[in-house]
Amino acid sequence: MxxxxxxxxxxxxxxxxxxxxxxxxxxxxxxxxxxxxxxxxxxxxxxxxxxxxxxxxxxxxxxxxxxxxxxxxxxxxxxxxxxxxxxxxxxxxxxxxxxxxxxxxxxxxxxxxxxxxxxxxxxxxxxxxxxxxxxxxxxxxxxxxxxxxxxxxxxxxxxxxxxxxxxxxxxxxQRSEMGQLFLKAIALINEGRIGDIQKIHVAIGGAPTSGPIPIAEVPKQLNWEMWLGQAPLVDYRFKQGPGWGNSRCHYEFRWWYEYSGGKMTDWGAHHVDIAQWGLDQQGVGGPVSLEPIMAKFPTPYQDGMPTQDDRYNTPTEFHVKAMFPRDIEVAIRNECNDLGFDNGVMFEGTKGRFLVNRGKLVGAPVDEMKSNPLPEDAIQKVYKGMTPSGGNAHMxxxxxxxxxRKDPISDVYSHHRAMTTCHLANIALRLDRTIKWDEKTEQIVGDEQANGWLSRQARKGYEVTA
CATH class of the missing domain: 3.40.50.720 (NAD(P)-binding Rossmann-like Domain)
Structure with missing residues (x-):
């Protein structure tokens, strides 16, 4: 054969x-x-x-x-x-x-x-x-x-x-690995160990500042025009410094809205995803409103746009109050030090609360597993009937x-829902006002300017078409 x-x-x-x-x-x-x-x-x-x-x-x-x-x-x-x-x-x-x-x-x-x-x-x-x-x-x-x-x-x-x-x-x-801590967290919710979710605290870290980054010669090995892709054609910028230095390119693209969404999408893609995965276990839909409580940007903004083009522009600190059906609040912050953690997801329910991040799963419902362990098939239930295996489980x-020929554990549909929350949070932060979201129509309600930010005009030849 x-x-x-x-x-x-x-x-x-x-x-x-x-x-x-x-x-x-x-x-x-x-x-x-x-x-x-x-x-x-x-x-x-x-x-x-x-x-x-x-x-x-x-x-x-x-x-x-x-x-x-x-x-x-x-x-x-x-x-x-x-x-x-x-x-x-x-x-x-x-x-x-x-x-x-x-x-x-x-x-x-x-x-x-x-x-x-x-x-x-x-x-x-x-x-x-x-x-x-x-x-x-x-x-x-x-x-x-x-x-x-x-x-x-x-x-x-x-x-x-x-x-x-x-x-x-x-x-x-995180949906497959990290010692299965996040899978156990979702299983706890699925098994009703914290009751009905009332609030979720999400800490995803802040972003760096750069100061002015000078125009520099494009490295000979780099096709800068193609790297920019759908983004506007601009000068290459680089400043020598510790680590990767400061630039518009490679690792530092994360801190420019032209190419990414700052920490809101970089780490939000992980922890906001876990928060909404938990909500999914209780049949809760997507967000209904997002209110910017606080944001610090490394450059002044006007009408949602940075006024300087020579430095990082995503927020260094932030707090967004995202409201979901059943009056559930998901607080997305750069840190939750007042609650004792600077990275992770804390679920609060009618029966208790717990914190999960890449290093620990702690709280009274977790301690209770010693005398009342999760059912043997609890992980498989939340893992779409499959069994995660070892350190390379996600791949x-x-x-x-x-x-x-079936959808894997991190399918495009669940990821789109989580990223919708992250993108809406960024829109609210940039415009500095509360926005309301209609999940059925996938439109922002009553705000023409904000609705215009659901897409971007791509540079000619690099359009994203379905």
Whole structure:
């Protein structure tokens, strides 16, 4: 049997079995990760990596445990070369001498019929365009968070995902890993251990300031025009400093609204997601209003726009009061030191409260698990009937769902709902006024100016279309 036919056979036979009984990973059979280790090189899914910067150093190797990278792409030639070198070394380490092609233009990867899966690890403002085109090209997608730059982009991604039936995992690893602390937290809510949720406190950290950043020569290895993509064509800026220095590019793109959403989308994509996942367990819908309580920006703003273009512009401190149905408040802040934590999510219910972050799960309902443990299937219930496995659980879940043709634990639809809250919070902060949201129409109510911010005009040639 040819490798391509065998892959299709495995997919169809697994789906058929899932329709008749529990998924195979409940039967005691080997996991897909173990199964693929034992298969020959031609039987492993082929992967194209779009974006090979610092974050890819985690995403790429995790994907290579389950499939073979055959192509990498980056608009920074140094990043691309590093991606190629690491991919070929990993292929060799696993006994497969496989050449890895290098491209500057991501469309070269999407044009290849042999590539089945793509990882997208680019700056945020590139996620949606590449992801939509990848799905249309018949690829299954693993994309880093935050998935979108605007609410309109999220609507387009959801539309194309439904139309194409592609499997799409968003890189919100808290839903799978971190010692399963967040899964246990959601299971506690699902099992009624805190009663009805009354309030949620979310602390996601603040953003840095930069001061003036001078115009600088574009590095020779960087295609700056293509890096900018849909964003306005502007000068490259860089100032030497500790760590990465200060710039408009690479890691520091997070602190510019032109390319991202500051901490509100960078860490909000993690913790606001957990807050709304908890609300989902009790059938609570999306936000109905968002009120800016406090914000400190590193540059003056006028009509929601920064008045200086030579420095970071996302808020360094903030507090947004997001109201949800049943009069539930979700307070999104840079820190909650008055409550004893500066990063994490605190759920308050009618029966108690607990705090969860990447290092701990604490509170009376947690202590009570010693005498009243969660049911054996509690984690599986919140993990869509599947079982997270080990330190690479999020990527394993994606590859398992590729075979099963089902939505993974961090699907585009739940992520779009969480990012909608984050994007609305940013709009409220920038305009410095309360906005009201209609979840059914996905429109801001009674505010024409704010409604205009649900999308952005892309630079010609870089439009995001569904």
């Amino acid at each position: 040819s490798s391509s036919n065998r892959r299709e056979f495995l997919k169809s036979s697994t789906v058929a079995a899932a329709g008749l009984s529990l998924p195979y990973f409940f039967t005691g059979a080997k996991s897909i990760a173990d199964e693929q280790k034992a298969e020959s090189a031609n039987d492993r899914p082929l992967i194209g990596c779009i974006g090979t910067g610092s974050r890819w150093d985690a995403v790429g190797p995790n994907a290579m445990k389950l499939g073979d990278v055959v192509a990498v792409c980056d608009v920074d030639a140094d990043h691309a070369a590093k991606g190629r070198q690491r991919s070929e070394a990993e292929n060799k380490k696993q006994g497969r001498e496989r050449k890895v092609d290098v491209y500057e233009d991501y469309r070269k990867i999407l044009d290849r019929n042999d590539i089945e899966i793509v990882t997208i690890v680019t700056p945020d403002h590139w996620h949606s365009k590449i992801a939509i085109e990848a799905m249309k090209a018949g690829k299954d997608v693993y994309c880093e968070k935050p998935l979108t730059l605007t609410i309109d982009e999220g609507k387009k991604i959801c539309k194309v995902a439904k139309e194409t039936g592609r499997v799409f995992q968003v890189g919100t690893q 394993v879940n994606f590859f398992e769902c590729v075979k099963l």
